[in-house]
Amino acid sequence: MKKSIFAVAAALCLLVGSDAFAQKQNLQGQTMPKERPTAEQMAQRRTERMTKELGLNEKQAKEVYTINLQQVQQMQAMREQMRKNRSAEAEKMKSVLTTDQFVKWSQMQGPKPGAHRGKMGKDGKPGCCAQPKGCKGQGGKDCAKQRASQANK
Numbered sequence: 001m002k003k004s005i006f007a008v009a010a011a012l013c014l015l016v017g018s019d020a021f022a023q024k025q026n027l028q029g030q031t032m033p034k035e036r037p038t039a040e041q042m043a044q045r046r047t048e049r050m051t052k053e054l055g056l057n058e059k060q061a062k063e064v065y066t067i068n069l070q071q072v073q074q075m076q077a078m079r080e081q082m083r084k085n086r087s088a089e090a091e092k093m094k095s096v097l098t099t100d101q102f103v104k105w106s107q108m109q110g111p112k113p114g115a116h117r118g119k120m121g122k123d124g125k126p127g128c129c130a131q132p133k134g135c136k137g138q139g140g141k142d143c144a145k146q147r148a149s150q151a152n153k
Helices: 002-031 039-054 058-096 099-109 143-152
Strands: none
Touching: 039 058, 058 099
C-alpha cells in the first residue's frame, strides 16, 4: 500500500513539474514576438544555402549575394505595391457598396478557411505538397502516388 501511495505521489510531482515548465516556455514565446528578417538577412541565408549546396567559391558567393539581395528587395517592393493596390481597391469598393455589402466583400477577400498555400502545379491548380512519402495532403491523396503519376505524364 505504501509503495502505491509513493508511486502516485511521485507521478503527481513529475506531472506538476512538467506542466510548470511547459507554461514557462509558452510565456517566454509570447513575450518574444518573432521579427521578420531584413532583406540582407534573407539574401545572406539564401547565399549560405547555395554556397553549401552548390560549392560556390568566395567570388561566386559575393556575386550570388548581390543577385539574391536585388531579388529580395524587388519582391518586397512588389508586395508593398500589392498592399497599396488592395487598399485602393477597398476604398473604391467602400464608396460603391453598402456597409453590409462591404463587410461581406471584406470577408470574401480574407484567407479562405482550409486554403492550402503550397506549391502550384503546372496546370495552375494546387500541386501535391512537398512532404515525405505517406503524406495525406490535397484531400487525402497520397502525395507519393500523386508525384509518381505526374512524373509519368
